[in-house]
Amino acid sequence: MKSIMSFTDISVEDFYPLLSRAEKLKALIKSDKCPDVLNGKVVGLLFEKPSTRTRTSFETAAFRLGADPLYMAGAELQLSRGEPIKDTARVLGGYLDAIVARVYSHDTVLQLSRHSGLPTINGLSDLEHPTQLVSDMLTIMEVKGRIEGLNVSYIGDGNNVANSLLLACATGGANATIACPKGYEPNASILANAKRIGSKTGSKIRILNDPHEAAHHADVLYTDVWVSMGQESETRKKMKVFKGYQINGELIRAAKKDVSVMHCLPAHRGLEITEEALEGKHSIAWQQAENKVYGAAAILEMSMNNNSRKRK
Ligand code: CP
Ligand code: NVA
Numbered sequence: 001m002k003s004i005m006s007f008t009d010i011s012v013e014d015f016y017p018l019l020s021r022a023e024k025l026k027a028l029i030k031s032d033k034c035p036d037v038l039n040g041k042v043v044g045l046l047f048e049k050p051s052t053r054t055r056t057s058f059e060t061a062a063f064r065l066g067a068d069p070l071y072m073a074g075a076e077l078q079l080s081r082g083e084p085i086k087d088t089a090r091v092l093g094g095y096l097d098a099i100v101a102r103v104y105s106h107d108t109v110l111q112l113s114r115h116s117g118l119p120t121i122n123g124l125s126d127l128e129h130p131t132q133l134v135s136d137m138l139t140i141m142e143v144k145g146r147i148e149g150l151n152v153s154y155i156g157d158g159n160n161v162a163n164s165l166l167l168a169c170a171t172g173g174a175n176a177t178i179a180c181p182k183g184y185e186p187n188a189s190i191l192a193n194a195k196r197i198g199s200k201t202g203s204k205i206r207i208l209n210d211p212h213e214a215a216h217h218a219d220v221l222y223t224d225v226w227v228s229m230g231q232e233s234e235t236r237k238k239m240k241v242f243k244g245y246q247i248n249g250e251l252i253r254a255a256k257k258d259v260s261v262m263h264c265l266p267a268h269r270g271l272e273i274t275e276e277a278l279e280g281k282h283s284i285a286w287q288q289a290e291n292k293v294y295g296a297a298a299i300l301e302m303s304m305n306n307n308s309r310k311r312k
Pocket of ligand 2: 124159160161224225227228229264265266
């Protein structure tokens with residue numbers, strides 16, 4: 001049993017085998033030969049926030065592997081009427097074989113894991129989005145043929161996706177540069193952790209304020225929304241502060257000739273990315289979105305492999 005609450009739960013030793021397994025599962029799923037290794041298992045999806053890709057990719061991956069996914073909207077649970085998360089977790093621990101959770105506070109996913117005793121997968125919290133980066137790394141591997149030594153530059157908010165991107169690049173041996181406005185840097189302890197992991201893998205980590213400096217020599221340009229879920233009250237301020245932190249034609253021309261453009265989606269065309277950049281020949285955002293199914297399949301298989309409870 002293995003929980004993935006942070007990208008640090010994927011060790012340097014586990015990183016490439018997990019990506020290889022995702023690649024293999026992709027081929028098996030596409031040729032309709034996916035083994036039902038999770039037959040009889042139930043995967044609960046507890047989502048406090050909206051989701052198109054993470055929810056659907058984990059549900060699809062569960063079906064492909066023979067498990068039954070069970071979606072639970074936070075607003076429809078007694079959680080919304082004040083039942084403590086630890087009580088909810090204890091009860092779900094008696095029903096399910098694993099939980100995928102999308103939560104406001106990272107502490108909620110930690111409590112779910114602690115009190116349910118189940119493999120718990122963070123499907124996005126305010127601090128991290130680790131499963132996104134598993135499928136993103138798979139996508140980079142497919143497109144570039146390697147991860148080690150690549151320059152991955154993220155332009156925008158030092159948010160949950162940026163935090164997991166730092167850890168993923170450090171773990172895989174890619175150099176990570178974040179260009180963000182002052183005051184919007186990634187989480188300080190995650191940054192320190194990424195640098196510590198990077199010192200072993202050869203990955204260099206930089207935090208800058210200038211998107212053009214970050215784009216210089218970039219193999220990958222990555223962005224995410226300026227306003228994350230739960231930050232809606234900051235919208236007006238962030239619209240001003242983030243002006244210029246956009247992937248557009250000019251930034252693409254500042255990067256390597258064969259730069260790949262990534263966005264975890266949903267995208268806001270005209271804000272963090274232009275239509276031209278998202279739909280242009282450098283964009284791999286749609287392959288990136290599809291790969292969420294195969295990343296989810298590899299994660300579910302790895303997390304639930306040794307959990308022997310069966311429905312029958
Ligand atoms: N990229 C991502 O997590 O998308 P959703 O919010 O649609 O799940
Ligand atoms: N940073 C974004 C990612 C959405 C997939 C958010 O948390 O809303």
